[in-house]
Amino acid sequence: MLDKNGIARRIAREVKDGYYVNLGIGIPTLVANFVRDDIEVEFQSENGVLGMGPFPWEGEEDPDIINAGKQTITTLPGASFFDSSMSFAMIRGQHVDLTILGAMEVAENGDIANWKIPGKMVKGMGGAMDLVASAENIIVAMMHTNKAGASKLLERCTLPLTGVGCVKKIVTNLAVLEVGPEGFILLERAPGVSVAEIKAATAGRLHIPDEVPEMDL
Amino acid sequence: MLDKNGIARRIAREVKDGYYVNLGIGIPTLVANFVRDDIEVEFQSENGVLGMGPFPWEGEEDPDIINAGKQTITTLPGASFFDSSMSFAMIRGQHVDLTILGAMEVAENGDIANWKIPGKMVKGMGGAMDLVASAENIIVAMMHTNKAGASKLLERCTLPLTGVGCVKKIVTNLAVLEVGPEGFILLERAPGVSVAEIKAATAGRLHIPDEVPEMDL
Amino acid sequence: MIVKTVANAREALKGVSDSMTFMFGGFGLSGIPENAIAELVRLGVKDLTCISNNAGVDDFGLGLLLQQRQIRKMISSYVGENDEFERQMLSGELEVELTPQGTLAEKCRAAQAGIPAFYTPAGYGTEVAAGKETREYNGKMYVLEPAYEADFAFVKAWKGDEAGNLIFKGSARNFNPVMAGAAKVTVAEVEELLPAGALDPNQIHIPGIFVKRIFQGELYEKRIEQRTVRTRS
Amino acid sequence: MIVKTVANAREALKGVSDSMTFMFGGFGLSGIPENAIAELVRLGVKDLTCISNNAGVDDFGLGLLLQQRQIRKMISSYVGENDEFERQMLSGELEVELTPQGTLAEKCRAAQAGIPAFYTPAGYGTEVAAGKETREYNGKMYVLEPAYEADFAFVKAWKGDEAGNLIFKGSARNFNPVMAGAAKVTVAEVEELLPAGALDPNQIHIPGIFVKRIFQGELYEKRIEQRTVRTRS
Numbered sequence: 056m057l058d059k060n061g062i063a064r065r066i067a068r069e070v071k072d073g074y075y076v077n078l079g080i081g082i083p084t085l086v087a088n089f090v091r092d093d094i095e096v097e098f099q100s101e102n103g104v105l106g107m108g109p110f111p112w113e114g115e116e117d118p119d120i121i122n123a124g125k126q127t128i129t130t131l132p133g134a135s136f137f138d139s140s141m142s143f144a145m146i147r148g149q150h151v152d153l154t155i156l157g158a159m160e161v162a163e164n165g166d167i168a169n170w171k172i173p174g175k176m177v178k179g180m181g182g183a184m185d186l187v188a189s190a191e192n193i194i195v196a197m198m199h200t201n202k203a204g205a206s207k208l209l210e211r212c213t214l215p216l217t218g219v220g221c222v223k224k225i226v227t228n229l230a231v232l233e234v235g236p237e238g239f240i241l242l243e244r245a246p247g248v249s250v251a252e253i254k255a256a257t258a259g260r261l262h263i264p265d266e267v268p269e270m271d272l
Numbered sequence: 273m274l275d276k277n278g279i280a281r282r283i284a285r286e287v288k289d290g291y292y293v294n295l296g297i298g299i300p301t302l303v304a305n306f307v308r309d310d311i312e313v314e315f316q317s318e319n320g321v322l323g324m325g326p327f328p329w330e331g332e333e334d335p336d337i338i339n340a341g342k343q344t345i346t347t348l349p350g351a352s353f354f355d356s357s358m359s360f361a362m363i364r365g366q367h368v369d370l371t372i373l374g375a376m377e378v379a380e381n382g383d384i385a386n387w388k389i390p391g392k393m394v395k396g397m398g399g400a401m402d403l404v405a406s407a408e409n410i411i412v413a414m415m416h417t418n419k420a421g422a423s424k425l426l427e428r429c430t431l432p433l434t435g436v437g438c439v440k441k442i443v444t445n446l447a448v449l450e451v452g453p454e455g456f457i458l459l460e461r462a463p464g465v466s467v468a469e470i471k472a473a474t475a476g477r478l479h480i481p482d483e484v485p486e487m488d489l
Numbered sequence: 490m491i492v493k494t495v496a497n498a499r500e501a502l503k504g505v506s507d508s509m510t511f512m513f514g515g516f517g518l519s520g521i522p523e524n525a526i527a528e529l530v531r532l533g534v535k536d537l538t539c540i541s542n543n544a545g546v547d548d549f550g551l552g553l554l555l556q557q558r559q560i561r562k563m564i565s566s567y568v569g570e571n572d573e574f575e576r577q578m579l580s581g582e583l584e585v586e587l588t589p590q591g592t593l594a595e596k597c598r599a600a601q602a603g604i605p606a607f608y609t610p611a612g613y614g615t616e617v618a619a620g621k622e623t624r625e626y627n628g629k630m631y632v633l634e635p636a637y638e639a640d641f642a643f644v645k646a647w648k649g650d651e652a653g654n655l656i657f658k659g660s661a662r663n664f665n666p667v668m669a670g671a672a673k674v675t676v677a678e679v680e681e682l683l684p685a686g687a688l689d690p691n692q693i694h695i696p697g698i699f700v701k702r703i704f705q706g707e708l709y710e711k712r713i714e715q716r717t718v719r720t721r722s
Numbered sequence: 723m724i725v726k727t728v729a730n731a732r733e734a735l736k737g738v739s740d741s742m743t744f745m746f747g748g749f750g751l752s753g754i755p756e757n758a759i760a761e762l763v764r765l766g767v768k769d770l771t772c773i774s775n776n777a778g779v780d781d782f783g784l785g786l787l788l789q790q791r792q793i794r795k796m797i798s799s800y801v802g803e804n805d806e807f808e809r810q811m812l813s814g815e816l817e818v819e820l821t822p823q824g825t826l827a828e829k830c831r832a833a834q835a836g837i838p839a840f841y842t843p844a845g846y847g848t849e850v851a852a853g854k855e856t857r858e859y860n861g862k863m864y865v866l867e868p869a870y871e872a873d874f875a876f877v878k879a880w881k882g883d884e885a886g887n888l889i890f891k892g893s894a895r896n897f898n899p900v901m902a903g904a905a906k907v908t909v910a911e912v913e914e915l916l917p918a919g920a921l922d923p924n925q926i927h928i929p930g931i932f933v934k935r936i937f938q939g940e941l942y943e944k945r946i947e948q949r950t951v952r953t954r955s
Contacts, residue, residue: 132919143591147836349686350652360824364603
């Protein structure tokens, strides 16, 4: 079974040379730490930054240079700043190659819910609805089950949707799955996790191929 | 009767302090020469210039600094360059206060035709359709009649339209007219021109007030 | 050259009144019009509709207007980090319209550019699209979104000139350029106000035509919301 | 950093073929991609649809492609100043679609921004709106216009860097920024190609994400169409 860093490490392998990538908050942010050194990737932040670098050295924080999580950041050579409409032109216009974000629920038809729990304080969708509706290539990073132990991979989402039929791949603490025409397809098992455990933790339809290799991290 | 410079001189009096103005080619271009020195006006060129200045000194022409007529120009302090979508954001978004352009025909309902003569080579509408459809304040600068002596102020346009119901004011070699709810309204006569002459040269409905003063140039 | 300079925030905000709709630039607390917000608190105008990506924190940004109960409705994409906001929202004092961030930006830009409506894929199939027209283009579904309408837009730039030209800095640019010219009156406050001719015409982010009034802001706090750093070993 | 540099026009244009749709930046002869045009002439690809505000003059700009009869259809707002163009158009060899200039710019920008369609007032009640959907907003009529679709966009900038970032000069900016990223492949040629980090990230007009290939152009003629000057007395 993977921890959050393990999920991030596995997702980092999906990041290809030459990709522009948008990372959501939470586990997705960790992905940047595990991207191979020998490939070139640029991180886009929807508040108007392309080419994000690491956090600034102490004392060098600039209130005018932050990421979408409102954290102080730096930029790398080749970076650029732009306004919000151009930022979402990049996202909506499918210039960003890969979006990695968290979710509360994913359905076997690719629907995703990650912004609202009825009855609880709703903070808003931020850029998530634009990202999921636009990106060709969306990977969800999340735990396979919620804190109560219930599956987050469902037949249909029960929470208000963020987007419909948009998720292509899911990496959880237990498995890597693809969204196929007839439900989830189990691609890989986390180290030490059995197919039976994954099956038990998945509420939606799950297609299990004859061979389900363990993740190569 | 006015010549082209006279028409431009009269229109210049419609240009108010603080106006952003777009000038079409032909007579409108001449208007810039007659704007009072004691008011502040900025000229916008739809190819992406705000704050146009005079032509450059000989030898200082820059192929990268031209106006919409493709003429080499200069800029004044406070000028800016921008792309074509932002230029038409200024026009479509009604940030430009006054548009002055030529016409082949104007109808008593404010329709204008100035881009196409069927059977002749059509060069295109350029920015004219955006300008007339967007501007709150459009003044047409033209001769009252065409070369064959026929009126250009008609009941209905006969040529393909550039825009519908958009012209507010017309300044010709004979008169200043407004487009009212029931046709043209004669506001001023050119020096030495009689109301009868104007009436004879106007094919559309013409409302003639009791008093029609001569232009004050 | 058309001069847009006014003496201070008080002069710049002439004409604001109760029940108006305002746009505020900024993302989180970065690039927010601090002087305009302070003046609105001073003026005490109320029943406001505010279009802003975020709603500030309890004691800064739009949180200052929330404290004074001046806001009736917020139109935002994300409103976390604000307890007073949550209290007013749950008690029903405050109406909240949540809009996808890219749609919010584009609805401002549409207002600026005289485009009354456009199609976007964001929110299709979700409650955000409820009651809205949808349409298929190339096998994908889109939602029709209208431009915003607002009375004042308050934007904050790094440098500006007398002609109203604006240059922003870093990611403090965010929503400011798309709101400039998107309301009936656009008020720009700047950290450094320069004479016309001091800025390179090639490097202006927002031409002065989109700005009605400009003033030199003062006492910028520029608070950092999440101070993240690397520590030197 | 993702490197977009290619050696020359030949490499930059890999993949172009007959019957494709291309976008060309430039207004008149200002800011046109001279190197890309020259390479298209050399390649001899034909039956092209070209989206460009203008069509060049007889012996320069897109006029060079017209001379070789490589263009089947022009989508432009203004096509004067070109006798060969007129001959081909009147003889029916060349199809011409005239579009209002602001609509042309916005249809490019819509393609860049993933907006499939938008409403504009331009052309309402004229033959440009024939067969198109129209709608009233706030008492004014608008026409629904779809985004363009193109295979390649050829843009020309003043300075660029290895990451594909672009800075334009003066009014040579025009349609270039709105076409960058509006086609499947965007090729940028620049007068000066610099290493990444040489350009101020705050002053970049078009971020490299919109550019697929960038190369150092050569032998720019930058012809002036209307040389207007003041003479010193």
